[in-house]
Amino acid sequence: MGDLRKSSMRFFSDQNLCYADILPPSEIRARIEVAVLNFLRILASPTPAISDLPLINRRSSNCRTSKGLLAQVSCVFLSHSFCTRSLMRANTAKAFIRVWKVMEMCFGVLVQEKRVTQRELFYKLLCDSPDYFTSQLLVNRTIQDVVALLQCSRYSLGIMASSRGLVAGRLLLQEPNQEVVDCSECGLSGHAISGDLNRLETLILNTDARYIIVVEKHAIFQRLAEDRVFNQIPSILITAKGYPDIATRFLLHRLARAFPDLPILALVDWNPAGLAILCTFKFGSIGMGLEAYRYACNVKWLGLRGDDLEMIPEQSLVPLKPRDLQIAKSLMSSEVLQENYRRELEIMVQHGQRVEIEALYFHGYDYLGKYIAKKIVQANYI
Amino acid sequence: MEGKRSGSQQHCDLLRKIREFTRAIVEELSNGRSPTILIDRFRNYCTNPNANCCCSYDLSYGKEILTFRRESHVHRLDILLRVLLIVQQLLQESRHGSKRDIYYMHPCIFSEQSVVDQAINDICILMQCSRHNLNVVSVGNGLVMGWIRFLEGGRKFDCINCPNMAHPVPVQVEEVKDIVSVARFILIVEKESVFQRLANDQFCNANRCIVITGRGYPDIPTRRFLRLLIEKLCLPAYCLVDCDPYGFDILTTYRFGSLQMAYDAKYLRCPEVRWLGAFPSDSEKYCLPQQCLLPLTGKDKRKTESMLNRCYLQRDVPKWRSELELMLQRGVKFEIEALSVYSLSVLTKEYIPSKIKGGVHI
Numbered sequence: 001m002g003d004l005r006k007s008s009m010r011f012f013s014d015q016n017l018c019y020a021d022i023l024p025p026s027e028i029r030a031r032i033e034v035a036v037l038n039f040l041r042i043l044a045s046p047t048p049a050i051s052d053l054p055l056i057n058r059r060s061s062n063c064r065t066s067k068g069l070l071a072q073v074s075c076v077f078l079s080h081s082f083c084t085r086s087l088m089r090a091n092t093a094k095a096f097i098r099v100w101k102v103m104e105m106c107f108g109v110l111v112q113e114k115r116v117t118q119r120e121l122f123y124k125l126l127c128d129s130p131d132y133f134t135s136q137l138l139v140n141r142t143i144q145d146v147v148a149l150l151q152c153s154r155y156s157l158g159i160m161a162s163s164r165g166l167v168a169g170r171l172l173l174q175e176p177n178q179e180v181v182d183c184s185e186c187g188l189s190g191h192a193i194s195g196d197l198n199r200l201e202t203l204i205l206n207t208d209a210r211y212i213i214v215v216e217k218h219a220i221f222q223r224l225a226e227d228r229v230f231n232q233i234p235s236i237l238i239t240a241k242g243y244p245d246i247a248t249r250f251l252l253h254r255l256a257r258a259f260p261d262l263p264i265l266a267l268v269d270w271n272p273a274g275l276a277i278l279c280t281f282k283f284g285s286i287g288m289g290l291e292a293y294r295y296a297c298n299v300k301w302l303g304l305r306g307d308d309l310e311m312i313p314e315q316s317l318v319p320l321k322p323r324d325l326q327i328a329k330s331l332m333s334s335e336v337l338q339e340n341y342r343r344e345l346e347i348m349v350q351h352g353q354r355v356e357i358e359a360l361y362f363h364g365y366d367y368l369g370k371y372i373a374k375k376i377v378q379a380n381y382i
Numbered sequence: 383m384e385g386k387r388s389g390s391q392q393h394c395d396l397l398r399k400i401r402e403f404t405r406a407i408v409e410e411l412s413n414g415r416s417p418t419i420l421i422d423r424f425r426n427y428c429t430n431p432n433a434n435c436c437c438s439y440d441l442s443y444g445k446e447i448l449t450f451r452r453e454s455h456v457h458r459l460d461i462l463l464r465v466l467l468i469v470q471q472l473l474q475e476s477r478h479g480s481k482r483d484i485y486y487m488h489p490c491i492f493s494e495q496s497v498v499d500q501a502i503n504d505i506c507i508l509m510q511c512s513r514h515n516l517n518v519v520s521v522g523n524g525l526v527m528g529w530i531r532f533l534e535g536g537r538k539f540d541c542i543n544c545p546n547m548a549h550p551v552p553v554q555v556e557e558v559k560d561i562v563s564v565a566r567f568i569l570i571v572e573k574e575s576v577f578q579r580l581a582n583d584q585f586c587n588a589n590r591c592i593v594i595t596g597r598g599y600p601d602i603p604t605r606r607f608l609r610l611l612i613e614k615l616c617l618p619a620y621c622l623v624d625c626d627p628y629g630f631d632i633l634t635t636y637r638f639g640s641l642q643m644a645y646d647a648k649y650l651r652c653p654e655v656r657w658l659g660a661f662p663s664d665s666e667k668y669c670l671p672q673q674c675l676l677p678l679t680g681k682d683k684r685k686t687e688s689m690l691n692r693c694y695l696q697r698d699v700p701k702w703r704s705e706l707e708l709m710l711q712r713g714v715k716f717e718i719e720a721l722s723v724y725s726l727s728v729l730t731k732e733y734i735p736s737k738i739k740g741g742v743h744i
Contacts, residue, residue, distance in 0.1 A: 315490040
């Protein structure tokens with residue numbers, strides 16, 4: 001029976017999920033060595049050839065959704081369609097060399113048992129191969145290529161990431177053999193989420209919360225933490241202070257796995273960018289590369305939504321900027337966007353306006369807490 | 383310094399001042415006179431090439447006079463009084479709010495954010511207090527790590543346990559108590575990536591110090607916290623910025639405060655801050671490869687030229703001015719990361735320790 005289920009899921013061969021694994025440095029070094037050896041083997045064979053580098057295709061055409069039958073979460077993943085970097089084609093020759101260069105650098109860093117920031121990597125590559133790396137953007141793209149080639153996370157390659165995330169509320173965190181951190185006693189600023197995924201992996205988590213609230217903006221997080229909203233409604237507050245970074249999504253994913261009964265509710269501004277942030281927490285995004293998908297969580301949209309507009313005074317509605325419209329367009333074209341979100345987005349674009357959560361303060365400072373409580377109690381989230 | 387009196391005493395004083403201010407206006411109006419409100423003007427530097435300037439950190443250089451006779455003044459006073467009312471509520475309820483929150487309370491009257499910002503500045507000047515005394519706060523953006531332990535509003539920040547782990551700089555600096563430290567110096571870094579490099583290299587294991595960053599232009603909590611540390615611990619403070627106009631601007635913000643917050647410069651500046659690096663001359667001393675020296679753009683050059691005119695440079699830190707002039711002459715800039723091109727640990731194992739030991743800072 002298990003075999004039948006497995007085989008029906010793999011009915012189409014392109015439904016293989018491709019993940020970026022989090023691996024220890026020794027494993028990454030091994031994968032790089034294997035890539036080098038394979039290349040040399042083919043080069044030195046009786047029919048020598050310069051092999052192409054197959055990278056998981058990071059275009060929307062390679063994006064698939066799987067609507068889980070048993071789970072409610074629909075998942076986005078990158079399938080097995082490859083694009084190649086080849087030395088033999090003029091337009092990808094430089095990109096081909098760049099991938100090897102970055103692998104060489106990362107290998108060197110891992111051998112030293114160190115990590116490197118993206119900026120440092122840029123300067124090293126700039127001095128080592130100035131013809132190939134002329135900007136930080138090229139370096140970042142090439143790093144994503146290496147991630148897609150070796151199918152490992154950027155962090156595993158030895159590239160340091162900062163974390164912007166904060167967490168507060170009814171959560172106890174403990175690193176092995178360290179003191180327990182009580183996130184409800186963390187003051188206004190909350191507890192900073194470490195950028196080190198290995199450390200996040202080994203955290204011991206304990207909670208008596210009933211909800212997880214994902215907050216888009218730092219200012220709102222700070223207000224909710226100051227008002228100790230997480231005591232009135234037993235909850236955990238988490239924010240990435242804007243567009244989510246990997247570490248914050250990683251922690252949210254761990255919380256979702258550890259406490260599967262807790263609904264995850266998002267509080268974002270009513271504008272396309274806010275919805276985009278919600279969707280990134282929910283599905284991941286192509287821009288974040290291969291590793292974005294494994295941290296998808298079943299996030300629900302608490303607010304602000306279209307039906308909240310009646311509470312907002314006229315003057316707090318601000319016109320949408322051209323950038324907002326661009327984001328709306330790209331969200332609309334994503335096949336993973338569910339119907340009710342699509343309707344909300346259409347209303348936003350039709351009205352041509354957006355609203356920040358702070359607009360609710362028109363009704364007084366404590367209104368935000370009451371608003372959240374009311375919506376949660378009514379289970380008014382989609 | 384604000385910390386000397388207790389918080390609630392300050393609240394009462396401030397509430398009293400607000401009442402008195404309002405009563406004075408009402409009395410004048412009921413006597414048929416137009417009230418005159420004097421708002422001091424402050425600046426912490428001028429760009430007057432003439433050597434004689436009267437810039438000072440505590441004294442104003444003039445007053446602005448607002449009366450009810452001019453319509454633009456009336457509008458400004460209307461906003462000011464409305465914001466004052468909100469501030470009074472914040473103080474009475476012991477709540478904190480941000481400038482943005484205040485804007486959203488009456489978005490129709492406060493047509494834009496800048497209007498609220500000016501009102502808050504005016505109130506601080508009139509009441510002779512700092513912004514946080516009004517319970518107006520912002521989000522905190524700074525990070526700190528190293529050999530320090532303190533309490534903030536009952537919560538313990540124990541960095542000594544794990545000196546290479548970053549903690550956010552506390553937002554309510556007035557609540558910080560019981561600072562305990564075994565550090566020998568404070569290192570201020572401009573960028574988060576440099577902070578990460580120091581953490582990754584476990585800089586605080588080999589060096590007994592406190593590392594702090596504002597992640598770019600330092601916000602008010604970071605500046606206040608730095609000032610508090612320097613005062614309480616009496617430690618030297620060294621600043622590490624990129625060798626470019628923006629790095630220099632950030633350096634001067636730490637040392638002299640910003641023009642925007644000039645009315646509070648007395649409490650936001652740290653005259654003990656010394657420039658550790660990177661100097662334009664470091665590019666030769668540390669054999670930076672040519673590719674790392676990026677040309678100054680037109681915008682960079684204009685910014686540098688305008689900074690060179692700041693009166694405090696010539697007066698207080700002539701050596702800084704010479705280095706800035708050198709940067710402009712050479713026409714190139716470079717980032718701190720360029721030092722790590724050949725070896726990732728050059729910054730933490732050689733550059734910083736040798737500069738501090740050798741006293742190579744200005």
